Amino acid sequence: MASRATLDSPVKQIQIEGLVVLKMIKHYQEEGQGTEVVQGVLLGLVVEDRLEITNCFPFPQHTEDDADFDEVQYQMEMMRSLRHVNIDHLHVGWYQSTYYGSFVSRALLDSQFSYQHAIEESVVLIYDPIKTAQGSLSLKAYRLTPKLMEICKEKDFSAEGLKKAMIGFEHMFEEVPIVIKNSHLINVLMWELEEKSTVADKHELLNLSSSNHLEKSLQLLMDRVDDMSQDIVKYNTYSRNLSKQQQQKHQYTQRRQQENAQRQTRGEPPLPEEDISKMFKPPQPPPRMDTLLIAGQINNYCQNVKEFTSQNLGKLFLAEALQGHNS
Amino acid sequence: MAVHGPVVKIHPVVLASIADSYERRNEGASRVIGTLLGTVDKHSVEVTNCFSVPHNESEDEVAVDMEFAKNMYELHKKVSPTEVIIGWYATGFDITEHSVLIHEYYSREAVNPIHLTVDTALQSNKMNIRAYISAQMGVPGKTVGVMFTPLTVKYIYYDTERIGVGLLQRTRDAPNRAKGLTSDLCQVGGAATRVQDMLTTVLAYIEEVLSGKVQADNSVGRFLTDLVSKVPKISAEDFESMLNSNINDLLMVTYLANLTQAQIALNEKLVIL
Numbered sequence: 377m378a379s380r381a382t383l384d385s386p387v388k389q390i391q392i393e394g395l396v397v398l399k400m401i402k403h404y405q406e407e408g409q410g411t412e413v414v415q416g417v418l419l420g421l422v423v424e425d426r427l428e429i430t431n432c433f434p435f436p437q438h439t440e441d442d443a444d445f446d447e448v449q450y451q452m453e454m455m456r457s458l459r460h461v462n463i464d465h466l467h468v469g470w471y472q473s474t475y476y477g478s479f480v481s482r483a484l485l486d487s488q489f490s491y492q493h494a495i496e497e498s499v500v501l502i503y504d505p506i507k508t509a510q511g512s513l514s515l516k517a518y519r520l521t522p523k524l525m526e527i528c529k530e531k532d533f534s535a536e537g538l539k540k541a542m543i544g545f546e547h548m549f550e551e552v553p554i555v556i557k558n559s560h561l562i563n564v565l566m567w568e569l570e571e572k573s574t575v576a577d578k579h580e581l582l583n584l585s586s587s588n589h590l591e592k593s594l595q596l597l598m599d600r601v602d603d604m605s606q607d608i609v610k611y612n613t614y615s616r617n618l619s620k621q622q623q624q625k626h627q628y629t630q631r632r633q634q635e636n637a638q639r640q641t642r643g644e645p646p647l648p649e650e651d652i653s654k655m656f657k658p659p660q661p662p663p664r665m666d667t668l669l670i671a672g673q674i675n676n677y678c679q680n681v682k683e684f685t686s687q688n689l690g691k692l693f694l695a696e697a698l699q700g701h702n703s
Numbered sequence: 704m705a706v707h708g709p710v711v712k713i714h715p716v717v718l719a720s721i722a723d724s725y726e727r728r729n730e731g732a733s734r735v736i737g738t739l740l741g742t743v744d745k746h747s748v749e750v751t752n753c754f755s756v757p758h759n760e761s762e763d764e765v766a767v768d769m770e771f772a773k774n775m776y777e778l779h780k781k782v783s784p785t786e787v788i789i790g791w792y793a794t795g796f797d798i799t800e801h802s803v804l805i806h807e808y809y810s811r812e813a814v815n816p817i818h819l820t821v822d823t824a825l826q827s828n829k830m831n832i833r834a835y836i837s838a839q840m841g842v843p844g845k846t847v848g849v850m851f852t853p854l855t856v857k858y859i860y861y862d863t864e865r866i867g868v869g870l871l872q873r874t875r876d877a878p879n880r881a882k883g884l885t886s887d888l889c890q891v892g893g894a895a896t897r898v899q900d901m902l903t904t905v906l907a908y909i910e911e912v913l914s915g916k917v918q919a920d921n922s923v924g925r926f927l928t929d930l931v932s933k934v935p936k937i938s939a940e941d942f943e944s945m946l947n948s949n950i951n952d953l954l955m956v957t958y959l960a961n962l963t964q965a966q967i968a969l970n971e972k973l974v975i976l
Contacts, residue, residue, distance in 0.1 A: 393723070394719060394867075394871040395716070395719040395720060395723050397867050397870070397871065398715055398716040398719050398864065398867055398868070398871075399716055399720075401716075401861070401863045401864050401867045402714065402716045402751065402752070402861070402864065403782075404863070405861045405863060405864070406751065406783055406785075407782065407783060430723075431723070434782045434783075435782070436781040436782045437782075450778060450781060453774065453778055454778055457771060457774060457775050457778070460757050460768075460771060461724060461727065461754075461755045461756075461757055462727040462728070462729065463724075463727060505863055508863045508866055508867070509862055509863050509866070512866065512870075512890045513866055513867055513870045544968075544971045544972075545967065545971060556870065556871065558871060559722075559723075559726060561722045561725065561726055561823060562719060562722055562723070562871075565715075565718055565719065565722050566868070566871055566872045568832070569715060569718070569858060569868065569872075570872060587952075590952075590956060594956070597960075597963070601963065604967070604970075608970070611974075664974070667974075671967045671970070671971065674963060674964075674967055675964060675967065677960075678960035678961070678963050678964045679960075681956055681957070681960045682957055682960050682961070685953040685954075685956050685957045685960075686888055686957075687888060687890070687891050688949075688953055689950065689953055689954075690888055690891040690892070691891060692946060692949055692950060692953075694891075694895060695946070696942075696946055698934060699934070699937070699942050
């Protein structure tokens, strides 16, 4: 079923059915409020180097009472039931909504790793409802790069591990292009809807107000940068402690040697060589994975902000042209 | 004929689901049925979700997997506890006798269920989407029958849904029915082109009226004056200053974003050293 294709990426393109898009939109609209994320499972199949996503179903929110038991059983039951009605029941990924683009987190990494480990071609679809409400559907598909997969497998998140793999924040996730494809019947449905529905286009895309969105994005960016600087301070103190400790060790061994030399000259037995490493406990190196994630998140925010500003610049010039005509 | 009963408001996701389950039906099945979920208001019923239920239909009998329907409903309730069973749907043009039986079952699940038919076989060159509610008829005391009275059907969208549907509608025009998602400035360009098209149509109409080909319509004229007066009259310097300050803000933010990105890239390289 799944084709073991080239090693760099078994999935070159994602093909989504309109139904999945609508279902995701509806799920967020009804169940997601504010900063809570909504999640769900994607179903479909793999065709050559394309991943076709043909259906999806939502996950219930994490309740306080019981989490795990519900989830696995819910999933199993859903998939069994869907098999009865001939819906593809092959698990190919999951989707999540995001708040202003903040989705690069440890939880996402872990989930995507377990998915990708079990199913080679799985992806995570990030749906941004706020950006969509501004005028155009914002849907992105991500996979973990093979490098990151290696690291997660080793569970080696220390600085040396990451240095060995030469991984930077740009190499964490790779984006896969998305294509939306509809069957003929759905196309007929679209024509029907166009005829029957009287909802006019609201043109939110050409909306000029930008400060609100920019403020929130920048606020999130500042928070992340704060986190990052805290991390950097931690790392600096760690390396300073480490070097201090090295010096101390060095001094200690020197003193020991001196003393031993003195004692030898005086004819006394040398002092036992004490285990140095036990005396000077090396400080714990801070985990670098979080820093990597934060860097990736900051990068994402910056990208979003830049996209947004470029759009707004275009709109401002449009407005200028319109004004220019009149005056 | 007077239409009594609630107005049925359907979300596009329901119709897409129904069309999809019709395409995936078993061999030999001529139609598909399923449950409709949603919320009930005083005068309207809003259909927000649905799932298909396996069933077997032959000349004389019909068998519907009720266990399955109940199970599915429980699962769906976990995700959206506000949705209740409000009726059922069937693909196909007509209402058959079997529909009455199925409808009776659903009356046990929900108060006054809605029956929705979607003509996926396109019998009349259109996909007829109709909703019905059952009403008793006949002489009381003697044979009582059930009549399905039609209801008005409206389509409602959430804002984000409308944008999603808009994107889907654009896939109709693509030759292989596939369309990628555009990015930032292209979208603004696309929206601007659309507005431009609309303006051209309006201008063409005005030309025709001026040259006397078409009778001038007062209401259209009122809309046109509205349109023209919507562009605010601001003095040139004021507009210039507003425009410049806005552009400055945006440029500053872009600069900061670029700076931050360069900073973290540098940090990466230094750490790896």
